[in-house]
Amino acid sequence: VVQLSGGGDWAPAALVVDMDGVLYRGGTALAGLDEFTRVTRTWPRVLLTNNSTVSAASCARKLQRLGAVVPEREILTVSAAMTGYLAAEFTPGTSVYVIGERPLHDAVRAAGLTEEGPGYAAVVLGLDRDLRYAQLGQATGLLRAGCPLIVTSLDPVLLTAAGAVPATGAIAAALRTSGGAEPVCVGKPEQRFFRAAMRRLGVPADRVLVVGDSLDADIAGGQAAGARTALMLTGVNRARPGAAGPRPDYVFGSLPELTGFLRRCTG
Numbered sequence: 001v002v003q004l005s006g007g008g009d010w011a012p013a014a015l016v017v018d019m020d021g022v023l024y025r026g027g028t029a030l031a032g033l034d035e036f037t038r039v040t041r042t043w044p045r046v047l048l049t050n051n052s053t054v055s056a057a058s059c060a061r062k063l064q065r066l067g068a069v070v071p072e073r074e075i076l077t078v079s080a081a082m083t084g085y086l087a088a089e090f091t092p093g094t095s096v097y098v099i100g101e102r103p104l105h106d107a108v109r110a111a112g113l114t115e116e117g118p119g120y121a122a123v124v125l126g127l128d129r130d131l132r133y134a135q136l137g138q139a140t141g142l143l144r145a146g147c148p149l150i151v152t153s154l155d156p157v158l159l160t161a162a163g164a165v166p167a168t169g170a171i172a173a174a175l176r177t178s179g180g181a182e183p184v185c186v187g188k189p190e191q192r193f194f195r196a197a198m199r200r201l202g203v204p205a206d207r208v209l210v211v212g213d214s215l216d217a218d219i220a221g222g223q224a225a226g227a228r229t230a231l232m233l234t235g236v237n238r239a240r241p242g243a244a245g246p247r248p249d250y251v252f253g254s255l256p257e258l259t260g261f262l263r264r265c266t267g
């Protein structure tokens with residue numbers, strides 16, 4: 001455990017925990033997952049994912065397969081966050097053009113919007129592993145006609161068992177180039193995603209510990225939302241942070257290290 005900053009007597013009262021690269025990598029549990037979820041069971045906690053191809057239910061099932069029991073209501077996916085964003089920004093019945101997988105289409109419907117064209121008011125983009133060129137073409141036309149581009153994340157890659165594959169940010173970069181639109185991001189590192197998670201906790205932001213494996217997405221976003229942050233060296237950022245860039249309050253090399261820290265916090 002390395003504490004980089006912050007008072008020595010500070011202790012978290014609630015947790016916002018990124019899942020990919022922290023609890024598992026691809027389909028494989030990281031060591032200490034079951035103990036971590038057991039020890040934090042009584043904590044106010046929200047588990048986050050920027051992956052728009054999963055639902056809270058599928059995340060809970062995956063965790064269960066990996067030996068960890070987490071109630072669905074403690075999981076916040078970026079597709080669920082998209083529902084909140086779209087419901088706040090658009091009137092019910094508005095039509096949007098969606099590129100993404102099933103959970104994102106479900107999210108659009110849950111916001112009261114429709115995918116019936118023509119007359120699309122926005123392009124909503126998440127990861128689509130069956131993406132076709134014609135979809136990029138249709139989205140490009142809409143963006144050039146002035147539709148906003150609303151994306152679930154700007155993450156460049158997703159880590160899978162087969163290695164890094166292009167994620168939503170890579171598709172967004174293509175559409176930014178062809179459509180000339182700056183994407184509006186709903187997921188990490190945007191503050192609104194962390195704030196949505198923290199609203200569920202009932203604890204002030206400065207008592208929340210945001211745990212993640214990405215300096216750019218988790219640490220920068222958690223800090224912007226007013227929380228303390230812990231970097232896990234088990235995902236995308238494997239080296240201790242340098243002098244430049246976001247600086248987490250804590251750095252942990254493994255889940256058992258984090259669990260040990262939280263145990264000491266509760267005495």
Ligand SMILES: [Mg+2]
Nearest residue numbers: 018020021213
């Ligand atoms: Mg992650």
